Amino acid sequence: MRDRILKALEGSSAEYTEIRVEREWRSRVVYQGRDLENLEASSDLGGIVRCLVGGGWGISVFNSLDELGARVEDARRIAELVSSKVSEKVELAPVEPVQDEVRVSLEKDPRSVSLQEKQALLQAYNDLILGHSDKVVSTRTRYTDSFKEVTFASSQGTFIVEERPDVTLLLGAMAREGDANVQLAAESLGWAAGFEAAEGQEEQAGTAAQRAVDLLSAKPVTGGVYTAVLDHILAGVFIHEAFGHLCEADFISKNPSLQEVLKPGRKFGVDELNVVEEGYLPGLRGNFKYDDEGTPRVKTYLIRDGILEGFMHSRETAARMGAVPKGNARAISYRHEPIVRMRNTIIDQGTVPFDEMIKDIAHGIYACDAFGGQTELEQFTFSAGYAYEIVDGKVGEMLRDVVLTGNIFETLKKIDRIGDDLKIIGGSGGCGKGGQYPLAVTFGSPHIRIQNLTIGGRAA
Amino acid sequence: MTSQIRAGQLMEKLSGQVGGAELYESRSQETPVRFRAGALESVKSVETIGRALRVIHEGRVGFSTTTDLADDKTLVQNALQSAQFGGPAPFDFPGRQPGPSVKCFDPEVEEMETASMISLGEEVIAKLRAYDPELQVDLSVSRAVEEITLLNTSGLDVEDRRTYYNLGIEVTRTRGDDIQILWDSASSHAVGEIDAPAMVERLLERLRWAERTARVETKAMPVVFTRLATLCLLMPLGQGLNGRFVYEGASPLREKLDQQVIDPRFTLVDDGRLDFASLSSPYDDEGTPTARKPLIEDGVVRQFLYDLKTAAQAGASPTGNGFKAQGAGERSYHLPPTIASTTRLVLPGDQSLEEMLRGLDEAILVQGVIGLGQGNVLAGEFSNNVSMGFLVRKGEVVGRVKNTMIAGNVYELLKDRLIGLSDRGDWVFGVLNTPAIAVDGVGVVSQG
Numbered sequence: 001m002r003d004r005i006l007k008a009l010e011g012s013s014a015e016y017t018e019i020r021v022e023r024e025w026r027s028r029v030v031y032q033g034r035d036l037e038n039l040e041a042s043s044d045l046g047g048i049v050r051c052l053v054g055g056g057w058g059i060s061v062f063n064s065l066d067e068l069g070a071r072v073e074d075a076r077r078i079a080e081l082v083s084s085k086v087s088e089k090v091e092l093a094p095v096e097p098v099q100d101e102v103r104v105s106l107e108k109d110p111r112s113v114s115l116q117e118k119q120a121l122l123q124a125y126n127d128l129i130l131g132h133s134d135k136v137v138s139t140r141t142r143y144t145d146s147f148k149e150v151t152f153a154s155s156q157g158t159f160i161v162e163e164r165p166d167v168t169l170l171l172g173a174m175a176r177e178g179d180a181n182v183q184l185a186a187e188s189l190g191w192a193a194g195f196e197a198a199e200g201q202e203e204q205a206g207t208a209a210q211r212a213v214d215l216l217s218a219k220p221v222t223g224g225v226y227t228a229v230l231d232h233i234l235a236g237v238f239i240h241e242a243f244g245h246l247c248e249a250d251f252i253s254k255n256p257s258l259q260e261v262l263k264p265g266r267k268f269g270v271d272e273l274n275v276v277e278e279g280y281l282p283g284l285r286g287n288f289k290y291d292d293e294g295t296p297r298v299k300t301y302l303i304r305d306g307i308l309e310g311f312m313h314s315r316e317t318a319a320r321m322g323a324v325p326k327g328n329a330r331a332i333s334y335r336h337e338p339i340v341r342m343r344n345t346i347i348d349q350g351t352v353p354f355d356e357m358i359k360d361i362a363h364g365i366y367a368c369d370a371f372g373g374q375t376e377l378e379q380f381t382f383s384a385g386y387a388y389e390i391v392d393g394k395v396g397e398m399l400r401d402v403v404l405t406g407n408i409f410e411t412l413k414k415i416d417r418i419g420d421d422l423k424i425i426g427g428s429g430g431c432g433k434g435g436q437y438p439l440a441v442t443f444g445s446p447h448i449r450i451q452n453l454t455i456g457g458r459a460a
Numbered sequence: 461m462t463s464q465i466r467a468g469q470l471m472e473k474l475s476g477q478v479g480g481a482e483l484y485e486s487r488s489q490e491t492p493v494r495f496r497a498g499a500l501e502s503v504k505s506v507e508t509i510g511r512a513l514r515v516i517h518e519g520r521v522g523f524s525t526t527t528d529l530a531d532d533k534t535l536v537q538n539a540l541q542s543a544q545f546g547g548p549a550p551f552d553f554p555g556r557q558p559g560p561s562v563k564c565f566d567p568e569v570e571e572m573e574t575a576s577m578i579s580l581g582e583e584v585i586a587k588l589r590a591y592d593p594e595l596q597v598d599l600s601v602s603r604a605v606e607e608i609t610l611l612n613t614s615g616l617d618v619e620d621r622r623t624y625y626n627l628g629i630e631v632t633r634t635r636g637d638d639i640q641i642l643w644d645s646a647s648s649h650a651v652g653e654i655d656a657p658a659m660v661e662r663l664l665e666r667l668r669w670a671e672r673t674a675r676v677e678t679k680a681m682p683v684v685f686t687r688l689a690t691l692c693l694l695m696p697l698g699q700g701l702n703g704r705f706v707y708e709g710a711s712p713l714r715e716k717l718d719q720q721v722i723d724p725r726f727t728l729v730d731d732g733r734l735d736f737a738s739l740s741s742p743y744d745d746e747g748t749p750t751a752r753k754p755l756i757e758d759g760v761v762r763q764f765l766y767d768l769k770t771a772a773q774a775g776a777s778p779t780g781n782g783f784k785a786q787g788a789g790e791r792s793y794h795l796p797p798t799i800a801s802t803t804r805l806v807l808p809g810d811q812s813l814e815e816m817l818r819g820l821d822e823a824i825l826v827q828g829v830i831g832l833g834q835g836n837v838l839a840g841e842f843s844n845n846v847s848m849g850f851l852v853r854k855g856e857v858v859g860r861v862k863n864t865m866i867a868g869n870v871y872e873l874l875k876d877r878l879i880g881l882s883d884r885g886d887w888v889f890g891v892l893n894t895p896a897i898a899v900d901g902v903g904v905v906s907q908g
Contacts, residue, residue, distance in 0.1 A: 033708055036547030038796045041538040042525040046508070057502035063509045063527040078503045078574075085578060087499040116545045138708050180712050180871075182839050223678070223867060223905040254497030255596045257634035335506065374830040374845075377632070378639040381831035381845035381865070401835055403843040405865050406907075409637050437787075454907050456843040456865030 001065075005153045008068040014051035014058075014076045016092060018154040020292060021047040021065065022334040025111050026146040029119050031126040033138040041115050046334040051075040055089020056082030059337050088254075093318035093325050095295045097157035102289050104163045106194030110145035113195045118143055121198060122169075125205040129173045132209035135216060140172030140186065142428065143198060150292075158294040166285065166440055167191050168428035169198045171205045175212035183215035183400065185369075185385060188427040190285035190440065215386055218398035221455060227364035227390075228404065228453040229357055232423040234384055236443030237370040239275060240345045240431070242380035242408045244443075247302045247310075248328075248340040248433075249317035251377070261409075266308045269412045274348035275303040277312060279327050281344055285426025286440025290327065292338035297327030302345075314340050332436045339434050347445035350418025357417045357449050364390040365455060367402050381405040381456075403456040411450060419446030467511070467609055470532055475613045478543070480516040480553045482612040484745060484784070485509075486793040490604035490624075493577045498585050498597045503574055510793035511535065512784070516553070517543040521769075525794040550772035553612040559742035559749040563735040566650035569603050569623035577601045580627070580656060587660045588631060591667060596632040616747040624738065625651050626890075631663055633670075640860075642666050642828070642848060647890035650736040654890075666827060666848060674851035674859030676906045682823040682879060683866055683902040684816065684852070687886050689826040690894045692842040694804065696870040697728065699838050701755045702799050703766040707774045710838055712871060716761045722874040724759040725809060725881060732780050732802035738890045739802045746782035746797050753779065767799050789891065806894040809881030813896045816882055818855030824904065825850045825857070825896075826866065843867040864906040868899075877901045 005019050023045050030038040046063045049071050058079025060071045083089075110118075122143040129139045148164040172186035187204040191197040230238060245251070252258050279297035281287045291297055293315050301309040313321070314329035317340060329338035358366070369385025383403045389396040423444055430438020467485050474481040490506040512525040513535050522543025526535045585597045603625050610618040628645035642663055646654045685693060705711040713721060732750025734740050743749055746768050754762050766774065767782030785791045785800035817823065828848035835843045845865055851858040879898035887893050 032704070037798075038523060039521075039542045039546045040523045040525075040796065041542055042794065043528065043531075043534060043538075044526070044794075045528045056500070059502055059504035061504065061506040061508065063507070074505055078505060081574065082500055082503050085500040115541050119545045138710060174710060176710070180839060182710055182712075183836065184838070223865065223903055225905075225907060250496070254499075255632065255634065257594060258596075258632075258639070261634065261637055261639070335508070337502070337504070372831070372834050374832075374834075376641045376830050376847050378637065379830060379845055379847055379863075381834065383831065383834035383843070401841060401843060401867075403831065403834055403865065403867070405831075405845040405863070407637075407863055437790075452907075454863060454865060454905055456845075456867045456903070456905050 001151065004068055005151065008072045009153055009155050011069050012051065012072045012076055012155060014053045014079060016052040016155055017072060018050050018152065019047060019068070019072070020334055021151045022148055024146055024148045026144065027110065027115060027118060029122040029143040031122060031139055031141045034130065036119070039115060039119050048334045048337065049075040050337055051079040052090060053079035054083030055091070056086045057090060058082055061335055090316050091319040092315040093323070095315065095325060098160055098290070098294055098296070100160050102162040104165055106165060108195035109147070110167065110195045111147055118195070125171055125201065128202060128205040129171065129209045132173070132206060133175070133213050135175045135177060135213050136173050136209050137176045138174040140170065140174065142170040144168045145195065152290070152292065152294050154294055160290055160294055162288055162290055164288050165192055165194060167193055167195065167197050169201060170428040171201065171208045173209040173212035175216050177216040181216055183212050185211035185215060188429060190426040190428045192283055192285055192287045211386060214398055215400050218386065218400040220401045221365070221387065221399045223456050225452050226455055227361050227449065227451055228455070229364065229366045229390065229447055229449050231368040231447060232421070232445050233425055234367050234370050234382065235347060235445035235448045236425055237373045237382050239347050239445060240342060240441070240443040241373040241375045241382055243275060243302070243412065244342045244345040245375050246377060246408060247312055249311040249313045249321060250340040252311060253317040253320045262308065264308050264310060267306055268303055268308050269306045269415055271306045272350050272418050273303055273306045273415060274301070276301055276346050276348055277342060278344035278346060281424070284344065284424060284442050286343065286442065291329045292331045293329040295325050295327045295329065297343060300326045312340050312342065314338060330439060332439050336436050339436065341433065341439055342431060342441050344424065344442045346424060346443065347418065347448060349420060349422040350446055351420050352417045353420055354447050357419060357447060358390050358395065359393040361390045361393060365399065365402065366390050366395055367404065378407050378409065380408055405454050405456060411453065414451040414453070415448050416451055417449035419448060422446045466529070467611060471611050471613060474515065474536065478515045478517045480613050482514040482553050484512045484793055485609040486606060488604055488606040490602060491574060492600060492602035493574065493581060495581045495585060495597070495599040498589065500578060500581070512793050513539045514796070515539045515543050516549040519549055520544070520546040521549045522546045523796050551768040553614045554616060554747050554768070555614040556616055557749055560733045562733045562740050562742045562750070564620065564622040564649045564741055566623045566736070568651045569625045570605050572603045572651065577603065584629060584656055584660055588663065591664050592633065594633070598630040600628045602626050610743070610745070610747055612747060618743050618747060620741065622741065623649050625654060627654055627656060627659070629659060629663065633667065640670055645889050646887060647738040648736050649738060649740065653736050669850050669857045670860040672859035674861055676824060676851055676861050676864060676904060678905050680901045681904055682820050682898060682900045684823050684825045684896050684898040686825065686827050686896040687888050688828045690888070690897055691832055692829055692844055693870050693874065693897060694892070694894070695832060696837050696840045696842060698801055700840070701764055703764040703770045703774055703776065704799050705838065706764045707770055712840060713761055719761060720759050721761055721871065722756065722759045723878040725878060726756060726759050726874060727754060727807040728756040729754050729805040729807065730765060730781070730801050731805055734803050737803040744780045744782045745784045748778045748780045748782060750780035750802060765799050765801060767797055770799060804892045806881070806885070806897070808883050808885050808895040810883055811880055813882040814855060816880055816896065816898055817852050820852070821854060823852050824861060825852050840869045840871040842870060861906065864904060867903040868901070873899045873901060
């Protein structure tokens with residue numbers, strides 16, 4: 001394969017050519033209630049070529065690797081057509097050429113664990129959830145594994161072979177009481193590891209089941225404006241959705257008015273606020289050494305001491321904005337070209353203990369876990385999996401249907417306490433952008449407190 | 461074609477070995493063209509092949525997929541291993557049945573030149589920039605031809621060629637810290653079904669309305685849902701009508717067949733055979749003929765959606781809704797079949813949108829929301845941030861509302877609080893056609 005790729009690269013007359021070939025082995029087990037919905041072992045093989053000619057991109061995607069040279073020529077020809085139409089030529093920020101082979105050693109390589117073992121593991125969790133209480137009427141449980149071998153080569157001398165393992169576990173419970181009260185709760189887990197990571201998660205199954213049951217008797221929240229404390233999951237989703245996406249340079253690099261708003265040096269939050277994008281945390285979900293342009297993944301600061309410092313870049317956006325690419329160009333598979341993405345987006349450790357954070361809140365909300373979130377640049381929304389009232393400085397009754405919303409510029413400034421209990425989470429889902437979903441990422445945060453946060457719900 | 465024969469050969473080989481087998485093969489040739497910030501960014505040529513094998517062996521289902529058509533062995537081995545421990549198969553693969561005649565192929569899409577897609581993008585961008593040169597416009601236009609082969613050991617032999625055409629436009633307007641994003645997209649099997657000038661006109665209308673901002677109070681009030689925003693209401697209904705959730709006992713509609721659950725003015729149809737609609741096809745992905753059927757008729761629940769498996773479980777008939785789909789519209793050979801809706805139609809009412817708005821002292825006209833699918837959708841709850849909404853007083857647009865959430869329960873609102881439906885349907889992404897839906901008593905929380 002190496003020789004064929006190198007030969008195809010040599011044959012290209014484009015200014016820049018890259019080839020990425022991926023081979024994937026994956027399996028999947030899905031239960032809904034007692035029903036085994038899917039048990040599957042599959043494989044995938046395909047590639048993508050990107051060529052740059054006269055500042056325009058041409059891209060070719062294919063499954064058959066028989067005529068790699070012809071695919072390169074396809075991409076080059078398309079790039080030539082594009083180059084006649086581009087108004088601003090694409091340039092690529094320099095990166096050091098890399099020759100590397102990244103092999104992983106897994107305790108239990110999912111490719112050599114039988115499908116039956118995977119099914120039995122998930123069934124055991126599924127049974128635990130179903131047996132937890134009479135009120136648990138169904139489940140949403142899923143085990144997935146994927147092992148990819150990604151080969152990336154460019155005409156600038158980079159040749160990388162990287163193995164990328166991924167294992168996820170979704171443990172969801174559905175509880176019902178009476179006719180209309182149906183509640184869902186889930187624990188969502190994921191790792192860049194082998195089958196072993198998904199074992200021994202019985203406690204998480206019980207946690208999800210109990211939470212679904214508890215939610216049956218939780219009060220729906222009354223919509224309004226509250227002082228809110230967010231747990232590490234919800235705060236992590238918040239920083240990913242509301243701020244992370246805003247710092248992806250492909251949004252910013254061609255938009256001068258947005259560059260005015262997002263000026264490095266602008267004060268975005270309290271001095272204690274640090275938002276970082278970790279590059280490579282081995283073992284955590286979606287963590288690999290290189291991005292899909294062959295750039296080593298390293299840490300970058302988005303906010304340091306409350307002040308906006310920088311953005312996430314591909315080689316293209318870095319060149320346009322005069323920055324250094326740090327490994328944020330990622331693609332979910334060979335079917336897609338790399339775009340600017342997050343990796344591990346984290347509100348860094350603060351100093352305030354949880355009790356301290358809530359002690360002077362007369363009436364507020366402690367919101368935990370996330371069902372999801374979405375952002376349209378300045379506007380964001382995210383929903384808590386569950387929540388509690390805070391009354392006179394103490395955590396009180398459980399609440400449900402808590403959806404938080406706001407304007408990112410205002411909300412970041414309203415974070416007034418940052419906890420001392422940072423946790424980083426790799427869930428079972430992923431991030432979506434530009435038609436590429438799901439991309440394995442992690443997010444994390446300590447507990448944080450936000451003043452005057454809008455929470456949707458039935459009007460009081 | 462060689463692999464077509466090999467697909468047939470594979471079926472023959474399997475028919476002796478297993479109780480039943482189904483082979484789904486997709487060959488697709490797609491050309492997406494992308495513009496960013498008003499300029500052409502990339503053109504892509506995507507040629508993909510994929511094959512999915514589903515088997516029933518000793519009453520259990522096995523499933524496997526591959527893109528490597530040269531390697532039948534691994535595919536069969538994986539599917540058989542999966543069937544050994546797979547879920548029960550309460551169904552058999554269907555034989556050949558006459559399917560409806562549905563138009564899914566447009567030679568104009570097949571023959572479309574990349575250069576004319578680029579021109580279309582340039583024209584759209586020019587029109588938007590004529591309104592405001594500062595607008596940031598991202599755009600994608602793509603064409604695709606897909607050949608589907610679906611064979612099974614019960615004698616099913618479907619071959620279908622379909623074309624796809626898609627246009628997506630995203631406009632960003634930045635004024636200080638006020639950033640607005642407006643977007644729209646349309647898709648169809650045919651070029652002629654996509655009205656780019658009308659899409660541009662609608663975006664411009666929203667830009668004009670959004671020139672001013674308006675304040676709303678936190679209270680329960682009338683909301684007029686249009687286009688994308690109607691999904692706040694229709695997404696929970698869609699889940700409630702899903703045969704899987706009904707069988708599972710999770711749907712609030714599970715015991716409501718033939719009962720009046722919402723206002724008699726409301727009718728929702730699922731149509732799998734509407735000519736050129738992007739989700740139309742003569743058969744679903746399991747070989748069941750597609751159909752047009754009312755799901756809710758005059759407020760009465762008439763039909764739940766089923767694929768082969770859930771129909772067998774529930775003792776119902778499959779409705780032609782077994783598709784290789786997941787999440788919000790993703791469809792691919794590599795997914796196992798599950799229940800998915802085809803084109804959804806909400807039948808219009810008898811008042812124009814303008815009349816409807818004039819009749820309301822104060823209402824929010826919501827065209828777009830973010831956070832769809834958040835919260836307890838199955839229970840009928842929605843709670844969304846209004847990304848594109850306008851305060852309207854007696855038919856006059858006052859301005860754009862910001863930092864505002866709307867929330868409620870669909871089953872309650874559509875039952876007792878329906879104000880009305882407008883007299884004209886709008887396409888949403890080429891998969892839903894709906895009039896404006898006005899309801900009273902929606903919880904509105906706003907900070908400005």
